[in-house]
Amino acid sequence: MIQLDLKSRKSIYEQIVDGFKELIACGILKEGDKLPSVRELASTLTVNPNTIQKSYSRLESENWIYTVSGLGCFVAERSHKPDPAALRSLYSEIEECIMQLLFLGVTEKEILSKLQEFVSERGKQA
Amino acid sequence: MIQLDLKSRKSIYEQIVDGFKELIACGILKEGDKLPSVRELASTLTVNPNTIQKSYSRLESENWIYTVSGLGCFVAERSHKPDPAALRSLYSEIEECIMQLLFLGVTEKEILSKLQEFVSERGKQA
Amino acid sequence: MIQLDLKSRKSIYEQIVDGFKELIACGILKEGDKLPSVRELASTLTVNPNTIQKSYSRLESENWIYTVSGLGCFVAERSHKPDPAALRSLYSEIEECIMQLLFLGVTEKEILSKLQEFVSERGKQA
Amino acid sequence: MIQLDLKSRKSIYEQIVDGFKELIACGILKEGDKLPSVRELASTLTVNPNTIQKSYSRLESENWIYTVSGLGCFVAERSHKPDPAALRSLYSEIEECIMQLLFLGVTEKEILSKLQEFVSERGKQA
DNA sequence: GTGGTCTAGACCACT
DNA sequence: GTGGTCTAGACCACA
Numbered sequence: 001m002i003q004l005d006l007k008s009r010k011s012i013y014e015q016i017v018d019g020f021k022e023l024i025a026c027g028i029l030k031e032g033d034k035l036p037s038v039r040e041l042a043s044t045l046t047v048n049p050n051t052i053q054k055s056y057s058r059l060e061s062e063n064w065i066y067t068v069s070g071l072g073c074f075v076a077e078r079s080h081k082p083d084p085a086a087l088r089s090l091y092s093e094i095e096e097c098i099m100q101l102l103f104l105g106v107t108e109k110e111i112l113s114k115l116q117e118f119v120s121e122r123g124k125q126a
Numbered sequence: 127m128i129q130l131d132l133k134s135r136k137s138i139y140e141q142i143v144d145g146f147k148e149l150i151a152c153g154i155l156k157e158g159d160k161l162p163s164v165r166e167l168a169s170t171l172t173v174n175p176n177t178i179q180k181s182y183s184r185l186e187s188e189n190w191i192y193t194v195s196g197l198g199c200f201v202a203e204r205s206h207k208p209d210p211a212a213l214r215s216l217y218s219e220i221e222e223c224i225m226q227l228l229f230l231g232v233t234e235k236e237i238l239s240k241l242q243e244f245v246s247e248r249g250k251q252a
Numbered sequence: 253m254i255q256l257d258l259k260s261r262k263s264i265y266e267q268i269v270d271g272f273k274e275l276i277a278c279g280i281l282k283e284g285d286k287l288p289s290v291r292e293l294a295s296t297l298t299v300n301p302n303t304i305q306k307s308y309s310r311l312e313s314e315n316w317i318y319t320v321s322g323l324g325c326f327v328a329e330r331s332h333k334p335d336p337a338a339l340r341s342l343y344s345e346i347e348e349c350i351m352q353l354l355f356l357g358v359t360e361k362e363i364l365s366k367l368q369e370f371v372s373e374r375g376k377q378a
Numbered sequence: 379m380i381q382l383d384l385k386s387r388k389s390i391y392e393q394i395v396d397g398f399k400e401l402i403a404c405g406i407l408k409e410g411d412k413l414p415s416v417r418e419l420a421s422t423l424t425v426n427p428n429t430i431q432k433s434y435s436r437l438e439s440e441n442w443i444y445t446v447s448g449l450g451c452f453v454a455e456r457s458h459k460p461d462p463a464a465l466r467s468l469y470s471e472i473e474e475c476i477m478q479l480l481f482l483g484v485t486e487k488e489i490l491s492k493l494q495e496f497v498s499e500r501g502k503q504a
Numbered sequence: 505g506t507g508g509t510c511t512a513g514a515c516c517a518c519t
Numbered sequence: 520g521t522g523g524t525c526t527a528g529a530c531c532a533c534a
Contacts, residue, residue, distance in 0.1 A: 025229035048526045066259040070506045070534040082230035090223045097216045103151040104208035133444040277481040334482035342475045349468045355403035356460035426511045448519035448521045
């Protein structure tokens with residue numbers, strides 16, 4: 001379900017957080033679905049339970065999942081009043097990537113067509 | 127020239143790296159321009175020279191600048207054979223951001239218009 | 253009668269405890285009224301009976317209800333010699349909240365008007 | 379600076395979080411002040427550094443402090459656009475306390491005078 | 505069984 | 520020196 005890359009500069013818990021965000025955003029995990037238990041995921045990823053725990057509590061504090069203690073963690077409902085700070089941070093991350101693409105010599109046209117492709121592809125899934 | 131934000135989650139050295147990337151990508155710093163010396167920038171930003179040094183090494187290893195020992199650091203020429211791995215990584219980072227924006231409820235239209243704005247803005251400068 | 257919110261950070265048993273405290277404090281449940289049986293409430297709320305049992309024990313230990321074995325749980329009489337330690341703890345909890353509200357930029361006036369509203373609203377019900 | 383009560387039902391890290399919130403809200407710690415280092419506080423409170431770390435990262439995610447990695451943690455500036463969810467949660471906590479005070483037999487008048495006292499006292503400090 | 509907290513002790517990146 | 524991450528292993532409260 002989630003692929004870890006130990007060589008990555010991203011920390012393990014961050015990879016897990018981003019992995020779940022992706023699964024949720026893609027619709028593979030839907031509202032109300034149960035996430036694997038902390039211990040279970042820890043053993044499948046051969047990672048310490050504390051690390052999973054950290055990932056889950058981060059996801060919870062960012063409102064991607066909610067926790068029912070004693071039962072497990074579940075995908076939260078899609079917020080319709082997104083945190084503006086989160087949006088700003090996502091946009092600025094994209095902006096920086098675009099800047100670097102342009103510098104690396106990719107043409108405006110190429111970038112735009114690729115981006116449109118992403119948006120329409122993902123848009124369908126949602 | 128470069129604005130540091132201590133409250134940012136980004137480390138200082140990373141902010142400096144990204145700051146220079148932006149200056150170069152924007153065309154404010156052009157091919158062959160000399161960067162400030164390590165000591166000079168360190169005192170301007172009231173930052174440890176080691177931190178500046180680290181930023182410069184990183185920029186050099188990513189081929190944004192080159193070092194002439196004894197003279198200083200200079201902006202490298204814009205590559206026209208971009209590293210395909212770098213491109214892929216940039217695109218996938220953007221893709222993930224887009225996916226999250228869509229999940230957060232931003233419409234395809236909104237995203238696309240914002241992206242076009244970024245691209246054309248940056249495109250002019252370069 | 254009692255609304256559970258699984259997404260709440262509060263544990264289920266705590267929500268039940270607080271729910272009954274509210275019903276009693278509001279006067280909806282009056283002195284001597286019988287609470288639903290453990291089994292009954294468990295099935296209404298689709299919750300494990302152990303959880304209900306725990307809530308009831310907690311309410312009893314805090315003197316909100318009393319148990320007649322074989323008959324059920326009943327609302328206790330309103331104490332007129334409140335435990336001073338309990339009062340102190342409640343006041344200090346309020347004090348801390350007020351302090352945080354002030355820090356968050358809410359004006360004294362706003363806070364006071366809101367508090368008066370709470371008190372008079374609750375006061376009527378009791 | 380911070381008093382731990384091991385008997386409290388509050389977890390240690392939560393007591394530390396609330397302790398710092400209080401110090402900041404009271405004005406004892408002002409904007410830009412440095413918090414004790416993780417290791418230092420850990421040894422003064424004879425608590426594991428991880429526990430302090432958790433407290434600090436919680437305070438950071440709630441925007442009470444900001445972190446400069448390699449330098450330390452500092453009190454953030456007072457937000458003027460408070461998180462409405464935070465306000466709601468503070469108000470509802472107060473409301474519940476008031477409800478219980480009323481049930482315990484404290485009169486409306488007593489409560490209100492006590493609350494006014496709190497507000498005006500704290501208001502002066504800020 | 506679930507999540508949550510805590511300790512002990514290690515290692516890394518950044519300043 | 521600073522904070523941040525990770526492991527190993529324990530214990531608790533809740534369902």
